[in-house]
């Protein structure tokens with residue numbers, strides 16, 4: 689026996705069961721309406737593996753809905769192999785090597801490696817930049833599945849089914865902010881070095897947070913901030 693002899697590396701039913709275990713540790717959740725009870729397994733020879741039906745909204749789904757695996761033609765057990773190879777080799781693994789080992793096209797291997805990389809890198813970045821006490825609202829992208837474990841709470845809006853908000857759970861504010869930020873960076877500043885990015889973000893944050901103030905008031909608040917900073921600089925330098 690070796691790690692690689694585990695059934696979910698070779699068998700699609702085992703792979704789907706494994707993904708269910710990872711994504712739904714407390715049992716299945718309907719991706720359409722959010723229900724956690726009255727969810728039934730659909731069985732039959734022509735039925736897709738892991739297909740379920742929600743007794744509330746009557747819609748069908750599998751654990752792949754809302755994840756990168758949903759639209760992928762690559763069987764899930766090969767995704768598990770790819771993830772294992774990518775995570776277990778110290779120096780990483782090239783798309784060429786994945787293509788040879790998994791017996792998928794180079795293009796597919798490249799796509800898989802990138803999607804897996806995204807899933808691996810996102811969490812550390814979020815953990816580093818978001819306070820633990822935060823309730824984070826996101827769309828339904830698969831990379832966010834376990835966000836609730838790392839922060840105070842995790843609200844999800846399912847854009848895929850035309851949902852844009854449920855009470856305080858929505859991403860409208862951040863999307864509005866982002867569109868201003870991106871237009872500003874592209875239109876006015878053109879580009880910026882990574883090491884300066886936080887300053888530009890601070891500038892856009894400031895304008896956004898003070899958006900109810902008049903231009904004059906906003907300038908006054910900004911200047912007050914500069915004065916405060918200068919004092920702090922003097923204090924710290926002993927001048």
Ligand SMILES: [Zn+2]
Pocket residue numbers: 718719720721722723742743744745746747
């Ligand atoms: Zn449902």
